[in-house]
Amino acid sequence: MKILVINAGSSSLKYQLIDMENESVLAKGNCERIGIGKGIFTHKRFDGKVKKIEVDMPDHTCAFMQVKDAILDSEVGVIKDLSEVSAVGHRIVQGGAIFKKSELVNEKVISDIESLIPLAPLHNKAHVQGIRACLSVFGESLPQVVVFDTSFHSTMPPKAYMFAVPYKYYEKYQVRRYGFHGTSHRYVSARCAELMGKDIKDLKIITCHLGNGSSLAAVKGGKVQDTSMGLTPLDGIMMGSRSGTLDPSVVTYIASIEKGITPEQMSDLLNKQSGLLGISGISSDDRDISDAVDQGNERAILAHEMLEYHIKKFIGQYAAVLDGCDAIVFTAGIGENHPHHRKVVCEGLNYLGVKIDNEANEKMIRGNEGKISTDDSKVAVYVIPTNEEIVIARDTKKLVEGNV
């Protein structure tokens, strides 16, 4: 069975075609600049063969046409006939309180995803465009499945997901914590249990997804108890260009300084001009901050110190939430590739009984998976490269085969 995994953004569309016989990636690619002039289409086959062209893609339907042509192409393609694709799995950012698990797509599901657009204006709108475009290019008979970033977090108790603002905002407008990166937290927590040779039902795990966007989750017995992102992916630890958790008065105070600032401009300030970028004034990319740290740049050093402090602080919170902790997992771009941050964070967790193995930690980069704590550490610490696409493909397969 071959499954096409789709991540549709407002101006981009990423895809992977996965062979479920051995869960190998046959091809993957990206359509960039959809609807904004000259687009870029990149397709890479498993053997490294690449197709990269500049092509106008006025909408998602045109983008899907490129994907279809590439996977069928005589030079770079991987299938002979479209019927070899058994199903499509879509990543959806916001499932609200409606979607607690992945679902087969039908008109009701599409309209429910549409109803959540106010909670994730850019993402959910793009996902619906992606689903509709996929239906028009691949045909109505090809099963499609939606997998939500939020659904793994749907097990949070109300005391964790409620914000202490007037209750009507929850009742009328669904203002609450939803959490994001759920597919990644789900994958790495399950994989951690597998690596430990234990049943996830018996484990308390803190998962740290540290990328451009970052979130932590407290997972007990395979169920999320709390997570750091909130109503939107702005909450939690500081990120590449997002502020993370703030005293809410910072927002109203800045609004009083920047007279006439609109909610959109404030959102831009907090989402795109803050975080590592806002503090360092250099970049939102952690590699650039590391280079500046090496040159002794003080604001870059401060940005790194803040980031490590935030991660440690949230791990401490979640150890309290879980009443202990058996394992900590680092994943995503920074979590998988930055031994220094992991070392600093773990050295600050002595009180939990965390002991880091420095040699193992240094080796865990660029896709390596393994344990970075010593054998006598009370808490096992792992680096696990995330794989959201495989979770989407597995859910899609299960639903299509009627096994859910």
Ligand code: ADP
């Ligand atoms: P996104 O949230 O966009 O998926 P990623 O998970 O790709 O982000 O993480 C991006 C971050 O990870 C950047 O700050 C980048 O500097 C860092 N990163 C990615 N790859 C590496 C690497 N090989 N070495 C060091 N840092 C990396």
